[in-house]
Amino acid sequence: xxxxxxxxxxxxxxxxxxxxxxxxxxxxxxxxxxxxxxxxxxxxxxxxxxxxxxxxxxxxxxxxxxxxxxxxxxxxxxxxxxxxxxxxxxxxxxxxxxxxxxxxxxxxxxxxxxxxxxxxxxxxxx
Amino acid sequence: xxxxxxxxxxxxxxxxxxxxxxxxxxxxxxxxxxxxxxxxxxxxxxxxxxxxxxxxxxxxxxxxxxxxxxxxxxxxxxxxxxxxxxxxxxxxxxxxxxxxxxxxxxxxxxxxxxxxxxxxxxxxxx
DNA sequence: TCTCTGTTTCGAGAAACATCGAATTCGACA
DNA sequence: TGTCGAATTCGATGTTTCTCGAAACAGAGA
Numbered sequence: 001x002x003x004x005x006x007x008x009x010x011x012x013x014x015x016x017x018x019x020x021x022x023x024x025x026x027x028x029x030x031x032x033x034x035x036x037x038x039x040x041x042x043x044x045x046x047x048x049x050x051x052x053x054x055x056x057x058x059x060x061x062x063x064x065x066x067x068x069x070x071x072x073x074x075x076x077x078x079x080x081x082x083x084x085x086x087x088x089x090x091x092x093x094x095x096x097x098x099x100x101x102x103x104x105x106x107x108x109x110x111x112x113x114x115x116x117x118x119x120x121x122x123x124x125x126x
Numbered sequence: 127x128x129x130x131x132x133x134x135x136x137x138x139x140x141x142x143x144x145x146x147x148x149x150x151x152x153x154x155x156x157x158x159x160x161x162x163x164x165x166x167x168x169x170x171x172x173x174x175x176x177x178x179x180x181x182x183x184x185x186x187x188x189x190x191x192x193x194x195x196x197x198x199x200x201x202x203x204x205x206x207x208x209x210x211x212x213x214x215x216x217x218x219x220x221x222x223x224x225x226x227x228x229x230x231x232x233x234x235x236x237x238x239x240x241x242x243x244x245x246x247x248x249x250x251x252x
Numbered sequence: 253t254c255t256c257t258g259t260t261t262c263g264a265g266a267a268a269c270a271t272c273g274a275a276t277t278c279g280a281c282a
Numbered sequence: 283t284g285t286c287g288a289a290t291t292c293g294a295t296g297t298t299t300c301t302c303g304a305a306a307c308a309g310a311g312a
Contacts, residue, residue, distance in 0.1 A: 023175075023178060023179040023182055024182035024183050024236075025183060026179075027176070027179050027183050028175060028179035029176075030172065033172040033173075034172045037169070037174075038170070040166050040169040040170040040175065041170025041171070043163070043170070044163050044164070044168070044169070044170040045163055045300085046159040046160045046163040047159075048163075049149075049154060049159040049162060049163045049166065050154055050156065050159045053149040053154035054153050056149055056245070057149065057150050057152055065258075065259065066257095066258065069258095069259090074301080074302095075301075075302060075303080076259070076260090077259090077260075077261080077262095078301055079259095080259060080261085081261095081299095081300080081301080082300090083259095084260080085299095096259090096308080096309085098310075099258060099259090099308085099309055100259090101259065101260090105150065107245040110150075110243050110244075111244075111245055114243035114244050114245070115240075117236050117237075117239050117243065118236075118240050119231070119233040192288070195288095200272095201271070201272060201273080202289070202290085203271080203273080203290075203291080203292095204271055206289060207271080207290090208270090209290095210291095211269095222279085222289090224279065225279055225280060225288055226289085227289060255310100255311090255312080256311085257308100257311105258308085259307080259309105260305105262303105262305075262306085263302100263303095263304090265300105265301090265302090266299100266300085267298105267299080267300080268299070268300090269296105269299085270297080270298090271294100271295085271296090271297100272294085272295085273293095274292085274293085276289100276290080276291070276292085277288100277289085277290070278289080279287090279288085280287085280288105281286085282283100282284085282285085282286100
């Protein structure tokens with residue numbers, strides 16, 4: 001029952017199987033929207049979008065905070081705040097190894113979001 | 127030179143050809159992030175995400191404000207405000223026909239966003 | 253244990269946002 | 283022309299967000 005509209009959780013978003021059909025294929029129910037909107041909101045800041053990209057495109061699939069911070073003209077706390085936002089949106093995972101903290105993208109939810117935005121070319125059915 | 131990092135405009139996002147490779151494939155430059163983040167931000171509100179879905183999935187690809195407004199427990203001005211946000215983000219187009227205003231999704235930018243979030247399964251190269 | 257470096261949390265100020273009711277604009281139709 | 287309905291703009295209010303410096307926390311190494 002993981003696809004029923006009323007009981008969707010963040011866990012479902014991390015699954016590999018798509019939780020939701022494309023936005024243009026059927027209307028997104030209110031509770032699904034409430035679950036997915038925070039992820040889009042997290043990507044809705046230029047700094048976080050770049051952070052997300054730097055993490056996802058990093059060699060090995062992970063990036064150290066120590067590499068991320070100096071790439072912006074922003075204070076350490078500010079970058080940390082943005083990373084927390086990405087974490088709470090379920091877009092990244094953090095892991096401490098020794099002195100450094102490494103961030104890694106969660107491909108599952110990324111795919112969910114990409115699928116949701118898919119516009120099949122055959123949409124003009126009229 | 128529409129793909130050069132320094133001169134990207136909203137127009138490029140409406141094109142059918144992708145302006146940007148997946149976020150996980152190469153790092154998103156600052157000006158591209160500044161251009162795309164508002165689109166994600168616009169989708170980062172549950173009401174707007176539902177509006178977007180209602181518009182994109184509507185029969186004929188367009189939806190009347192008169193059909194959108196009563197679907198929410200929000201005032202007319204508030205829905206209008208959200209629609210304006212979607213419009214300014216380049217996600218939808220509005221057209222007045224007679225008494226009613228119809229909204230229509232812009233598939234170009236939707237595809238850009240979907241492409242950006244794509245995670246090819248073959249990313250674990252290590 | 254003490255210190256140094258990397259990272260996060262806390263507290264605060266400025267800016268942006270969601271929401272509403274009132275007022276306005278735009279077409280349709282008497 | 284006058285009026286009605288649909289949609290937007292305007293002005294106000296409470297909430298959230300971005301940003302910073304200061305402080306706290308966590309390991310590494312002497």
